[in-house]
Amino acid sequence: MAAPGGYLIEFQRVGSIVRVSAIDPATNTEVVIQGPASAGQETLSRAAVNKLRFVLARGQQGGPASPPRTR
Numbered sequence: 001m002a003a004p005g006g007y008l009i010e011f012q013r014v015g016s017i018v019r020v021s022a023i024d025p026a027t028n029t030e031v032v033i034q035g036p037a038s039a040g041q042e043t044l045s046r047a048a049v050n051k052l053r054f055v056l057a058r059g060q061q062g063g064p065a066s067p068p069r070t071r
Contacts, residue, residue, distance in 0.1 A: 006026075007022050007024055007049055007052060008021075009048060010023075011041060011044070017034055017035070017037065018039075019033075019034050020032065020033050020044045022049050022052040024052060029055060030052075031052045031055055033047055033051055035047065
Protein backbone atom coordinates (compact mmCIF):
# COMPACT_ATOMS: atom_id res chain seq x y z
CA MET A 1 0.00 0.00 0.00
CA ALA A 2 1.43 3.40 -0.97
CA ALA A 3 0.78 6.41 1.23
CA PRO A 4 -0.01 9.85 -0.27
CA GLY A 5 3.61 10.95 0.21
CA GLY A 6 4.86 8.12 -1.97
CA TYR A 7 5.86 5.82 0.88
CA LEU A 8 5.33 2.07 0.97
CA ILE A 9 3.37 0.80 3.97
CA GLU A 10 3.19 -2.83 5.11
CA PHE A 11 0.98 -4.25 7.86
CA GLN A 12 1.63 -7.54 9.66
CA ARG A 13 -0.84 -8.60 12.32
CA VAL A 14 0.48 -10.67 15.22
CA GLY A 15 -2.36 -11.41 17.59
CA SER A 16 -3.71 -8.12 18.91
CA ILE A 17 -0.63 -6.18 17.71
CA VAL A 18 0.08 -4.83 14.24
CA ARG A 19 3.64 -4.33 13.01
CA VAL A 20 3.77 -1.47 10.50
CA SER A 21 6.74 -0.85 8.19
CA ALA A 22 7.09 2.40 6.26
CA ILE A 23 9.66 2.60 3.46
CA ASP A 24 10.85 5.58 1.44
CA PRO A 25 11.55 4.12 -2.03
CA ALA A 26 13.89 6.98 -2.98
CA THR A 27 16.35 6.30 -0.14
CA ASN A 28 15.38 2.74 0.88
CA THR A 29 15.00 3.99 4.45
CA GLU A 30 12.69 1.82 6.53
CA VAL A 31 11.13 2.36 9.94
CA VAL A 32 8.97 0.00 11.97
CA ILE A 33 6.37 0.69 14.62
CA GLN A 34 4.00 -1.54 16.55
CA GLY A 35 0.55 -0.70 17.79
CA PRO A 36 -2.77 -2.20 18.80
CA ALA A 37 -4.87 -3.65 16.00
CA SER A 38 -7.83 -1.70 17.38
CA ALA A 39 -6.12 1.59 16.41
CA GLY A 40 -6.95 1.10 12.73
CA GLN A 41 -4.77 1.21 9.62
CA GLU A 42 -5.10 4.95 9.05
CA THR A 43 -3.83 5.83 12.52
CA LEU A 44 -1.00 3.31 12.42
CA SER A 45 0.13 4.27 8.92
CA ARG A 46 0.10 7.97 9.89
CA ALA A 47 2.31 7.21 12.91
CA ALA A 48 4.73 5.15 10.79
CA VAL A 49 4.96 7.85 8.10
CA ASN A 50 5.55 10.52 10.76
CA LYS A 51 8.41 8.45 12.18
CA LEU A 52 9.84 7.93 8.68
CA ARG A 53 9.70 11.66 7.97
CA PHE A 54 11.47 12.33 11.27
CA VAL A 55 14.24 9.85 10.45
CA LEU A 56 14.66 11.28 6.95
CA ALA A 57 14.80 14.86 8.27
CA ARG A 58 17.35 13.88 10.91
CA GLY A 59 19.52 12.33 8.20
CA GLN A 60 19.40 15.49 6.06
CA GLN A 61 20.40 17.67 9.00
CA GLY A 62 23.49 15.60 9.63
CA GLY A 63 22.25 14.33 12.96
CA PRO A 64 23.66 11.27 14.66
CA ALA A 65 23.15 8.26 12.48
CA SER A 66 22.57 4.82 13.90
CA PRO A 67 25.02 2.15 12.83
CA PRO A 68 23.56 -0.32 10.34
CA ARG A 69 21.80 -3.23 11.96
CA THR A 70 23.10 -6.67 11.14
CA ARG A 71 21.32 -9.95 11.60
